[in-house]
Amino acid sequence: MNKIINNNDLKLIFTNLIFLNISQLKIICNKFNISYNIYIEKNNQIIKTTEIDHKIIIINNIKKYFNNKIPLKTI
Numbered sequence: 001m002n003k004i005i006n007n008n009d010l011k012l013i014f015t016n017l018i019f020l021n022i023s024q025l026k027i028i029c030n031k032f033n034i035s036y037n038i039y040i041e042k043n044n045q046i047i048k049t050t051e052i053d054h055k056i057i058i059i060n061n062i063k064k065y066f067n068n069k070i071p072l073k074t075i
Helices: 007-019 022-032 055-066
Strands: 037-042 045-052
Touching: 007 055, 022 055
Parallel strands: none
Antiparallel strands: 037 045
């Protein structure tokens, strides 16, 4: 993914993610299919809850995605 965006621009984006609110971060996550929900394990099944990750975790997951790493779901 980051082959489209040069490294200087990517650093600038990462620096400014903190200024976005949760709704704006969720839009980015939805666009790139990055999970921001919290999941629980119950009866050997993973179930999505209505809760979402903290802002910093969402930001870190976006950064991981743009560094070509797959962010894990929060369980």
